[in-house]
Amino acid sequence: MTRLFGSVRARATLGASLVVALALVAAGAAVLLSLRTNLTGQADGRADSAAREVASQLATGRAYDDLDLPDGEDAPVQVVDEDGKLVAASEDLERISGTGTDAVKPGAAAAKPSGGEEEGEDDSEGGDGTASAENSDAAEAAERGEIDGDAEYTGGSATVDGESADYRFAAVEVSTEDKGDLTVYAGGSLSDEQSAVSTALTSMLIGFPLLLGVVAGVTWLVTRRALRPVAAITAEMSAITASEDLARRVPEPDTHDEIARLARTTNETLTALETSVERQRRFVADASHELRSPIASLRTQLEVGAAHPELLDVDGAVEDTVRLQRLAADLLLLARLDAGEKPGEARVDLAAFVREELSQRTRDRVDVHTDLTSVEIAGSRGQLARVLGNLLNNAQRHAVSRVTVTTRADGAWAVLEVSDDGSGVPPGERERIFERFVRLDDARTRDEGGAGLGLAIARDVAARHGGTLGVGEAPSGGALFELRLPVPQTSAD
Known part of the structure; x- marks a missing residue:
């Protein structure tokens, strides 16, 4: 009985019959x-x-x-x-x-x-x-x-x-x-x-049950027909779950009702899930590939050093270890961002923040020029420091003689710009460079250019802070990266 009335069809039939009976x-x-x-x-x-x-x-x-x-x-x-x-x-x-x-x-x-x-x-x-x-x-x-x-x-x-x-x-x-x-x-x-009353009452006592039976039967058939696409969606979802084939889609009825919207939403969810799973697969594959190279290099150096101590390249081993440490830190940060880690609400003066971060950089290849205007933002200071550091590292790799950092206010937005006088980014590649493990064909070597995670991390952090990160052309012809973050609202007294 519980299973019977657990059906939408049975509940709809019972409800319609009760309403008609009343x-x-x-x-x-x-x-x-x-x-x-x-x-x-x-x-x-x-x-x-x-x-x-x-x-x-x-x-x-x-x-x-x-x-x-x-x-x-x-x-x-x-x-x-x-x-x-x-x-x-x-x-x-x-x-x-x-x-x-x-x-x-x-x-x-x-x-x-x-x-x-x-x-x-x-x-x-x-x-x-x-x-x-x-x-x-x-x-x-x-x-x-x-x-x-x-x-x-x-x-x-x-x-x-x-x-x-x-x-x-x-x-x-x-x-x-x-x-x-x-x-x-x-x-x-x-x-x-x-x-007359007796005749009318007798007619009602005979006719009402018949009419209720007709209403219940019609409701049952109509509900069964209306819910037939739901049964098809349920069967296909069960098959997808059993086969783990996220490329399959549930059938979408030609109607324009709630069931059709349910089918479309289900397919959209499957598409997003398939994209996410595929992205995770590529991430794992690329991460394994990126980790394999420095690990193999470090192992080779240690094996050579073990066999011939006089040939041990200590500096190279340290560089590979540092590279492994940075790559592991990048992968860990990406995992936290993918898990939905929310940034903090600490207030940060953008101009003072940039000055402090620049003061800690001692091995830049070219000079960094600044044009800073104080504007307050809210977020995670550590994650924002990672964004600025990744943008500066990218500019240092491609600049010829100059890197410029600018901060300013633009309405409800705080703007941080990092530009260089290098060759710039071709318009067709300006979105692809923010994908994970992507390096352009004319990028530096793997050792100099990194694993291709810096810009991907920067954009993810910007999105988590409610902002955006894009790239354009600098006045000097190089790349201009623009980070926009919302200015926190001041509470009224």
């Missing part, structure tokens, strides 16, 4: 509520209409026994007087609840005469037809009443002729002169509402 439940509840409210309103309307029809008859003075009541099954009716006694009810009404009284049969005392006694009294008082007509009109006017415009609604049930059902009852009040205040209760059947 939406369907909310929509179904809203539909049922709206349907029930609408049909209940219709039942209220039917109940109100039936109650007002009976109330109109009572308002005109009609006797209880002469009321024309609706069919009991359609609209059970009760008429209750102001004392709460039942005075009229639908025929065949056997049980009722939700109205003003549970009584279903009006009492004998509640029944009122139909007006015969009043008519007899009228006949004795008048002998002509005109008087009788006037008395009749007066009696009818006296019996007319008022019907309340507002009705109250309640829910209940009733049994009519053995059939029980739920109803909505409307209570309408009517005031009469001869009968007093009466309340008419009339019911509107809820059978249509119950039938």
Whole structure:
């Protein structure tokens, strides 16, 4: 189970199904509520209409026994007087609840005469037809009443002729002169509402699971199709890992979605990794080659000295040892830079720094001229000293008679320039000379020109300090190396 729901496809399917299920439940509840409210309103309307029809008859003075009541099954009716006694009810009404009284049969005392006694009294008082007509009109006017415009609604049930059902009852009040205040209760059947709601609920209970099944199936298939490139990428990455062949690439889909960007990013990462590994391989090979020469020379001298002490070249052995020491130091620094060693944050005055470093150089072949302007930088003093030393050594090897060191500020940058009056660097070679173990064809011999690591180290150190190192042409025609380092921001008081 854990493995199943660990799949993106399974989680997407489950999530989509849950969202649709919640939406369907909310929509179904809203539909049922709206349907029930609408049909209940219709039942209220039917109940109100039936109650007002009976109330109109009572308002005109009609006797209880002469009321024309609706069919009991359609609209059970009760008429209750102001004392709460039942005075009229639908025929065949056997049980009722939700109205003003549970009584279903009006009492004998509640029944009122139909007006015969009043008519007899009228006949004795008048002998002509005109008087009788006037008395009749007066009696009818006296019996007319008022019907309340507002009705109250309640829910209940009733049994009519053995059939029980739920109803909505409307209570309408009517005031009469001869009968007093009466309340008419009339019911509107809820059978249509119950039938419609039951049908809708049954349809939902059947349809919703089917719809959820369709949604889950479609989501599963669509997600499977969408994730198919991911499976291909995963398989290819597994093959690359097993074969250790970094030249292989994962397939890139023709889409423009996140998976395509993932594939492109993966291939870019593989390209960078392949370049890095190849660079390390070349570095190891070149380092081995560079180390082999002085080690072999030193061993030869020591073996000759061991066999013939008088032939031992002590000075040559010392030079080879120094060369080995410098090469080992360069390789160690490159390894630290490749490992991401961060420079320090020490503040250094560039002009004073250059003067101090130049004062320690005693074996320069040509004179070094300076044009120094104070500007502050931040970084590792030891690494910056290595940069300056490598640039000066390179200039000394190629200069004819002059090397110039200049410092200045250029906006947010501190600039250090080292130039010579030698033959310069051809434009096509100005980037290649910063590669590791690279020496130009017209460079000095291996002993004089070094291992080809100085400029590579200088550029790496510059990059670690957030700066740049480039080469151009000096005014004298030689090479001009320009080191740019950011000026540290001063914190506001």
